[in-house]
Amino acid sequence: MKYKLSVTRSFSSAHCLREYKGRCENLHGHNWKIRAAFYGIELDDTGVLIDFTDIKLHLSKIVNYLDHKFLNEIVPFDMVNPTAENIAAFVLGRLKDIETKNAKVCEVEVWENELSSAVVSM
Numbered sequence: 001m002k003y004k005l006s007v008t009r010s011f012s013s014a015h016c017l018r019e020y021k022g023r024c025e026n027l028h029g030h031n032w033k034i035r036a037a038f039y040g041i042e043l044d045d046t047g048v049l050i051d052f053t054d055i056k057l058h059l060s061k062i063v064n065y066l067d068h069k070f071l072n073e074i075v076p077f078d079m080v081n082p083t084a085e086n087i088a089a090f091v092l093g094r095l096k097d098i099e100t101k102n103a104k105v106c107e108v109e110v111w112e113n114e115l116s117s118a119v120v121s122m
């Protein structure tokens with residue numbers, strides 16, 4: 001069997017898309033939502049793949065870094081366009097810090113709004 005756990009957080013921040021031909025090149029904001037998923041096949045002795053609390057804590061730290069910021073001014077988005085795709089990839093990379101023997105980060109989904117999201121997966 002395979003197990004997949006998800007934790008979701010939200011934050012608000014502003015961005016503008018460089019080289020974008022349209023209104024999104026102008027400064028604007030979103031109420032972003034992020035879902036991070038871990039997968040694995042082996043549970044520990046307590047029946048847990050990875051503690052939701054560990055994911056929540058780490059995801060909250062990442063979200064705090066992004067919250068109420070102008071994303072284009074903070075690393076890595078001072079160099080990399082702050083698209084939903086690039087934000088998802090950034091969060092996925094940071095979540096590798098809490099991977100365990102049993103649980104690996106497999107997917108991050110970032111919503112710009114209720115209707116549009118980007119998913120990056122391993």
Ligand SMILES: Nc1nc2c(c(=O)[nH]1)N=C([C@H](O)[C@H](O)COP(=O)(O)OP(=O)(O)OP(=O)(O)O)CN2
Pocket residue numbers: 017024028082083084085112113116118
């Ligand atoms: N593949 C991607 N496409 C776009 C991204 C992105 O991150 N990845 N980002 C944008 C802009 O951020 C833009 O703000 C999105 O605009 P839009 O889709 O028009 O949505 P709005 O939140 O502005 O609301 P609407 O009311 O639906 O216009 C563009 N594309």
Ligand SMILES: [Zn+2]
Pocket residue numbers: 015024028029030112
């Ligand atoms: Zn936008």
